[in-house]
Amino acid sequence: MTGSLRIKGNEDAALAIFLLMASVAFCILVPLAWPLDPLRGDISATFKPPMTVVGDALHPLGTDQLGRDLLARLGLGTLVSFGIVLIAALISVLLGTALGMIAGYYGGWVDALIMRLVDIQLAVPFILLILLLVSVLGPSMTNLVIVLGLTGWAIFARVARGRTLEVRELEYIDASRAMGLSDMTIIFRHVLPNIIGPQTVLLTLDLPRLIILEASVGFLGLGVQPPMPTLGNLIGEGRSVILIANWLVLYPGLMIGALVIGCNLLGDWLVRRAESKVS
Structure with missing residues (x-):
């Protein structure tokens, strides 16, 4: 039973890596070579329609x-969309991790303030906030990057805070304080390395939402x-003519599906791997 689970997990990881690498190669090579x-x-x-030759093209x-x-x-639309994401x-990871570590390490009113901001952020539907x-x-493009980054930090802050609350009670943290290390030094030298792993797993699970x-x-x-393409506006431009040119919606939709499935499978595999190490 354990062997079959290990094989299944590796299959998921292989499929995820294949989908993501193929998508990345596509969005890099097409703009450069086509x-x-x-x-x-x-x-x-x-x-x-697809495979049509017009003139020499x-x-x-x-x-x-x-x-x-x-x-x-x-190709260009995938590159732009994936770059934005x-x-x-x-932005979400850096902001959320920094605020989460500060909240968990210092506690008190700093923790309360940051966590209330997290509650407010999570209480508002993401899509409505982004549209507003x-x-x-x-x-x-710049505004979209900033908005997506600033609306996704809360979940990273919660996870970073929870892990920081655990780490700050360990003996080597007390020893570091006794040695006279500053709080910032302790946070970046001892707390941050314990958070990178969980935050990386969370990032792979959050990428599909951003996509x-x-x-x-x-x-x-x-x-x-427009005329700069993205995966979303390619589908938006093609929706009105889908009955006569369904390929305008089909291929961008398949690319979105490949990216989302690849990130989800990779995230699920990383979660199972982390749980197996703990057990």
């Missing part, structure tokens, strides 16, 4: 309503503005 311009259209090549994934090559746009996730902030700040949120905001037209 010769067609993702932003330049050709009116004579509108709504061409092959369109493996077809073209859109302006005659732009979907493969080129999907990764930067936003980094983007509509106020205006749709742009879906970024795509949802782009679908509604409040994210990165």
Whole structure:
């Protein structure tokens, strides 16, 4: 039974790594190597189905309503969307981990204040908060990154605080204080290494949420503005012509699915691995 579980876990990890590596390779290689311009259209090549040749140009994934090559746009759109998600996730992790460690280490009114901010953050639906902030700040790539990053820090703060509460009671923390080390030195030298593992696992589980949120905001037209493609606005642009050009929605949707499934499988595998080490 243990052997079968180990095999199953490794299969999940292999599939996750394959999906993520394939997606990353796609979004890097296509913008670099594919010769067609993702932003330049050709009116004579509108709504061409996949594997159509127009002139000397092959369109493996077809073209859109302006005659732009979907493969080129999907490659660039995946790169832009994944870049936004990764930067936003980094902001969430750094902000949440820092505030969580401070709350857990110092306690008292500092802990109470930060945890009330966490409660307020978690009480507001993410998608509504993001739509509100983007509509106020205006749709742009920078604003979207900031909004996604600032709306995802709370869960990281809670996990960091809980782990810090455990670590600060250990004997070597008391020994570090007795040696005269400053609080910041103790936090970064002794507390932070004990938090990196759980935060990394949490990050892989939170990435799918950010991917879906970024795509949802782009679908509604409040994210990165055309003609720059993202996975969300590619689907948004294709939804009105889905009956005559379903490939405009199909391939961006498959890319979103690959990224979400890959991150979920990787996160689940890391959780099971951590639990097996503990047991």
